[in-house]
Amino acid sequence: MNKTNKSKKVLLLGLIALLTLFTAACGKNDAEGSGGSGGNGAGTESEKITLNMMHPWTSPNVDNEVYKARIAEFEKQHPNIVIKQDGVPAAQYKTKLRTLAAGNNLSDINVVWPGADLDPLVAGNLLQPINDLMDHWTSILPESALTGFNVDGQQYAVPTKQTFVDIVYYNKEMFAQVGYEQFPATYDQFIDAVKKLKAAGITPISLGNKEQWPLQSSYISIIGDRFTGSDFLPAVLAGKAKFTDPEFVKALAVVDELSKLGAFNTDANNMDSVQAQDYFIQGKAAMHISSSTVDGRVRITNSEGDKFGIALFPSVEGGKGDAAKSAGVVQYGISIKSGLDDKKREAAEEFLKFFVNEDLYKELIRNGIVVPAKVEVPEDASKYLKEMLELTGNGTAPVFDSVVPTQVVDVLQNGLQALTVGRGTPEELAKEVQEAMDNLN
Numbered sequence: 001m002n003k004t005n006k007s008k009k010v011l012l013l014g015l016i017a018l019l020t021l022f023t024a025a026c027g028k029n030d031a032e033g034s035g036g037s038g039g040n041g042a043g044t045e046s047e048k049i050t051l052n053m054m055h056p057w058t059s060p061n062v063d064n065e066v067y068k069a070r071i072a073e074f075e076k077q078h079p080n081i082v083i084k085q086d087g088v089p090a091a092q093y094k095t096k097l098r099t100l101a102a103g104n105n106l107s108d109i110n111v112v113w114p115g116a117d118l119d120p121l122v123a124g125n126l127l128q129p130i131n132d133l134m135d136h137w138t139s140i141l142p143e144s145a146l147t148g149f150n151v152d153g154q155q156y157a158v159p160t161k162q163t164f165v166d167i168v169y170y171n172k173e174m175f176a177q178v179g180y181e182q183f184p185a186t187y188d189q190f191i192d193a194v195k196k197l198k199a200a201g202i203t204p205i206s207l208g209n210k211e212q213w214p215l216q217s218s219y220i221s222i223i224g225d226r227f228t229g230s231d232f233l234p235a236v237l238a239g240k241a242k243f244t245d246p247e248f249v250k251a252l253a254v255v256d257e258l259s260k261l262g263a264f265n266t267d268a269n270n271m272d273s274v275q276a277q278d279y280f281i282q283g284k285a286a287m288h289i290s291s292s293t294v295d296g297r298v299r300i301t302n303s304e305g306d307k308f309g310i311a312l313f314p315s316v317e318g319g320k321g322d323a324a325k326s327a328g329v330v331q332y333g334i335s336i337k338s339g340l341d342d343k344k345r346e347a348a349e350e351f352l353k354f355f356v357n358e359d360l361y362k363e364l365i366r367n368g369i370v371v372p373a374k375v376e377v378p379e380d381a382s383k384y385l386k387e388m389l390e391l392t393g394n395g396t397a398p399v400f401d402s403v404v405p406t407q408v409v410d411v412l413q414n415g416l417q418a419l420t421v422g423r424g425t426p427e428e429l430a431k432e433v434q435e436a437m438d439n440l441n
Helices: 003-033 062-077 090-102 119-123 131-136 143-149 172-177 187-199 213-228 232-237 246-260 273-281 292-300 342-355 358-366 385-392 406-420 426-438
Strands: 049-055 081-087 109-112 161-164 167-171 203-206 285-290 308-311 326-331 333-336
Touching (some): 062 081, 081 342, 109 342, 131 342, 143 333, 161 292, 167 385, 187 246, 213 273, 213 285, 246 406, 273 292, 326 385
Parallel strands (some): 049 081
């Protein structure tokens, strides 16, 4: 073999050896990369796990900002897990959740409500039981906070907050202007104040019922309870009472009376709930009835917050309910979709444990949000929180749409909106709501 051919052969053998080493190294890296996440759901540096999460945290309420900041912190600490958020306005959220559930197409992580809203999701085997994870919360969440998300001994979600839907925010200066230094203690005094505010050229109540839920949830939940007592809604569900019973008709008649007195702003059905908050905060109305969460905007982050007071709907003559009760529900349960593959399920469980913990509850408290957890109140918590806790700490009435099936709630909401524009009567609406209830059986 001549020198030239010998050199070519040596060069060729060298290239083959180099290629062999390179291929072996790549194979080793591929094997290491496919080794998974070591059981923690986070994956490797080169692997991303994306979890879809649907939530209703689109409004400017302070707790919504806390939740979204918490998601961002999780992604920061878990760079291989991406939370792809689907934020749906609260008014459309439950409808979209039901639609996705009907098609077995829920997001990987979903915000859910207890009771009547949770039941069909559980019946359809759409949510993963999380009993194996509950050791992370049992020390700080009492049984009362978990019960609504527990069906037949299986836990399907953990809650983030306790919401009281019926807080009456009122402008102290406007009430003093018509002779009320304290909020009215009886319904007769309440109506007297409404009439005097109206005569003084002040809109008595700011209402944003475009989304329809405010009159149903924030009004009828507690007005109904004042007349019927807290055993009424469970009795209706059991077939032992009816929405056509006189006490419930009287509750519907309150909305009718307020409408006829011109108590609401004229564009109430074209204004959403956040716009109604703004209307009140800007001094255009004397009252606004909404959830305890709204306190964040009304008083906590408002430089003029001290001019606003909080109260509960007053007692009604002959009513069977306790006038000290506030209508409340443990809310925003975080749940995991059933049927996820192992990696997604592990990642979702990791998120759930991180998202709902003592740090979240303390941050919510710090911002004036009532929580269902047994945690120490931070020293820098809002000065208004204690007042809210005292107001809502004397018994809890059921929230209408957390107890009653959605089909019936829809009929009530449509009918209440009709009452505000003079269509129909309380008696006719009561009959329609009971018929919707009967049609479920």
